[in-house]
Amino acid sequence: MTGVASTAATERHDSLGCSMDRLDDDWTIEGRDMTFYRKRSASAPPDRVTTPATGRGYLLGLSAAGGHRRRIFKERHSTVHDFEQNAVYLRNFADDYRADLSGSFDFMLVEINHNALERIADAADLRSVSELRQAAAHPDPVLGGMLGALFATMDGSANRSALFVDQLSIAIGVHVVQQYGNGRGGAATSGRRLSARCQARIRDLVQSQLNGELGVEQLASACNLSQAAFLRAFRETMGKTPHRWLQQQRIEKAIDLLQFSQTRLSEIASICGFSDQSHFTRAFVQAMGSTPGAWRRRRQS
Numbered sequence: 001m002t003g004v005a006s007t008a009a010t011e012r013h014d015s016l017g018c019s020m021d022r023l024d025d026d027w028t029i030e031g032r033d034m035t036f037y038r039k040r041s042a043s044a045p046p047d048r049v050t051t052p053a054t055g056r057g058y059l060l061g062l063s064a065a066g067g068h069r070r071r072i073f074k075e076r077h078s079t080v081h082d083f084e085q086n087a088v089y090l091r092n093f094a095d096d097y098r099a100d101l102s103g104s105f106d107f108m109l110v111e112i113n114h115n116a117l118e119r120i121a122d123a124a125d126l127r128s129v130s131e132l133r134q135a136a137a138h139p140d141p142v143l144g145g146m147l148g149a150l151f152a153t154m155d156g157s158a159n160r161s162a163l164f165v166d167q168l169s170i171a172i173g174v175h176v177v178q179q180y181g182n183g184r185g186g187a188a189t190s191g192r193r194l195s196a197r198c199q200a201r202i203r204d205l206v207q208s209q210l211n212g213e214l215g216v217e218q219l220a221s222a223c224n225l226s227q228a229a230f231l232r233a234f235r236e237t238m239g240k241t242p243h244r245w246l247q248q249q250r251i252e253k254a255i256d257l258l259q260f261s262q263t264r265l266s267e268i269a270s271i272c273g274f275s276d277q278s279h280f281t282r283a284f285v286q287a288m289g290s291t292p293g294a295w296r297r298r299r300q301s
Contacts, residue, residue: 016059016109029150031169032216032227033116037109038151044068044101056093057113058132060176062140062147063087064106072136073098081137086144090135090180108147110172120173121181123228129181140179146172164243166216170227194237198223206249211273216242250274251287258296265292 016037025040049070063083070089071080081089091097112120112132121129150168194202201222206214219242220230231242238245250272257268269280284292 016111027151029165031150031172032166033112033119033173034169035111036147036150036169037111038064038107039109040064040106042104044070044103044105049097049099049101051093051097053096054093055114057111057117058090058092060088060090060110060112060132060180061107062109062144064108064144064148065104068101068103068105068107070102071100073100079136083137084139086139086141087137088135088140088143089137090132092132092134108151110147110176112173112176116173117177121177123170123226124174124177125228126177126181129177131182132176132180133182135180143172143175143179146175161243161246162213162215163246166227167231167241167243170216170231174228192229192233192236194223194233199237203249206246207253210250210253211271214246246273247283248287251284254280254284254292255288255295258292259299268292 016039022043022045023039023041025038027038029036063085066084066087068083069080070083071078081087083089117129117132146168150165150172202219205219205222216227216231219234220227223230223233225233234242234245240248254268254272257263257271263271265280266277269275269277272280274280274283281291284290284295288295290298
């Protein structure tokens with residue numbers, strides 16, 4: 001939601017101008033070069049949404065559900081747009097914005113400043129991109145899938161590892177500049193694989209920091225690759241994303257400790273980088289089909 005001209009002086013508003021008193025859900029995730037928001041309300045604000053021009057960059061919104069309509073006012077005319085699920089609007093904060101909203105409101109939003117856009121375009125090998133094209137109600141199911149994964153919740157809160165947020169932020173940024181950027185660049189290379197030496201470096205780095213918050217930047221630097229190139233090569237070589245591979249390494253370390261030590265489950269969770277024993281149990285059940293305690297008892301009986 002981009003801004004609300006409210007008649008109630010006592011209403012609280014967030015950094016995007018949304019009335020915080022009207023929102024049923026309001027989440028924020030700080031990603032690499034971007035800030036992500038999820039804002040939901042059963043009904044759109046009754047008053048016209050207005051945002052004066054600023055230099056903040058761009059705001060991209062994706063409708064998580066259908067049933068939303070907005071009339072966007074230009075200088076001499078207006079246009080009406082119906083938003084189905086995974087429909088996108090993209091606008092420049094440098095332009096004054098006025099719109100009447102109706103229906104429900106459930107949007108995942110991405111704020112990108114101008115410096116971040118330059119870094120994202122460089123990582124995507126699209127260095128000629130200097131701005132993003134405006135869009136309204138444009139279908140983008142690929143972006144919807146990525147943003148949905150980013151905001152998928154655990155225990156009612158958006159709690160994800162730094163590596164998970166990093167890799168999705170990079171993928172989202174690359175997709176945005178490829179789909180909405182004003183320039184063209186080199187096509188993304190495919191078929192590149194990580195060398196055996198690079199794989200060994202990554203494995204050593206991960207094993208030494210299983211209980212730390214590794215980011216894509218650290219892993220890519222170990223291979224002297226850009227972050228976008230590293231993610232492509234990693235998936236090509238390992239057959240999975242860095243986050244899923246890291247989770248696998250943590251489970252393998254936990255299996256070793258369960259089988260060959262008497263270390264308490266809470267300590268194993270900490271050693272292997274899980275946020276707590278409950279997180280460890282959920283991940284272990286998903287990977288092995290039983291709880292850590294039950295798995296240990298069967299192995300030691």
